[in-house]
Amino acid sequence: MTIDAPAAPAITLDQRGRAELQFLSGLRASLAPLRSAIRTRLEQSGALDDPFDDIESLRERTDAALSDSADLRLLGATLRWSRDRATPRAVAAFERSRDSLEPLALAGAEIDDIVAGDAPRYWSYEFHGTAGGWDGHEHMGFIHHELVYRHIIMAAYGGDIYAVRGKVAAAAPRETYRRILDLGAGTGQYTMKLAETYPDAEIIALDISRSALGYALRRGLDAGHTWRGVRAPAEATGLPAASVDLVTSFIMLHEVPPHVTRGVLDEAFRVLAPGGDIHFSDVTPYRERSTYQAWADDWDAENGSEPWWRTAASMNLSDLARAAGFTDIVERGLGDGNYPWVLTARKPEDIPEASS
């Protein structure tokens, strides 16, 4: 099968690979009626009627209402099973067609490797069931982006799942950024939108994953962009102080524990020039969701290998930004259901030398 989506490489898989990825995609697509039935059951039970103080008390109510729901059990088991299968099947499909796929997957440029020693332990968790973690295969960036996301997830849900990143990029406070740092750039989905939105800016794509960064640089180059790729933790970038005017990220913060979130804000403050901005988009706080949506986010995170989602959706990011020294702090939703959610803030122009 040849996929000719815009800006995507033409990928040819063998018959077994096509069949296995199509099966997993079809299985995901077939779950929509189960979700509707569960929602109806929750609404009829009254468990969603009252506002909630915290996610634990909401879950007590909803879990009691769904305790004998066969639909919920089937949904959870199918999601977990299909996630566990997705990366191994995609890796196997890649290996059987390595000769034709590897040239498409090779890194686009040299990466500046600033990681000292091993990557942080929290990062090696198998997020989303990605077997072996973000670098579980030398070409995991390509495999994840092109086979898991394009062939399974996008094929199941349709539409452009990356478009929302353009909306986030355009919502940063200014149009005049010259030096942008994209934290947790992954395979460059958000980086690409930043490059389109701020065509005159120099962009640094930063991630701990070598395979994701390599494929990001490849995708950037194929689209005519020259990004610098830096392999380092967002909380210790190794970049010079006051060297960029926008630090931004899309869906990285919910993949780190809270002490690292604090570290990322401190590091952003350090690398920003005075007057520079942060613009982070991540999970919508539960307090800003409808009762049903808060339940659905939390249940999906629990069943989707997202160890830090609940913490991220329950914390007050504005407080952490204030503690790091930022001012002009604004948190807001950009679309329906307050998704995507962004936090924007500024490093003051006049700050004591010691904290710059």
Ligand SMILES: C[S@@+](CC[C@H](N)C(=O)[O-])C[C@H]1O[C@@H](n2cnc3c(N)ncnc32)[C@H](O)[C@@H]1O
């Ligand atoms: C869900 S992906 C998001 C990728 C991309 N920003 C996008 O638009 O989809 C999260 C990325 O954050 C990276 N990451 C997680 N923790 C990190 C950290 N402390 N420092 C740098 N990158 C990190 C992961 O390696 C992964 O590539």
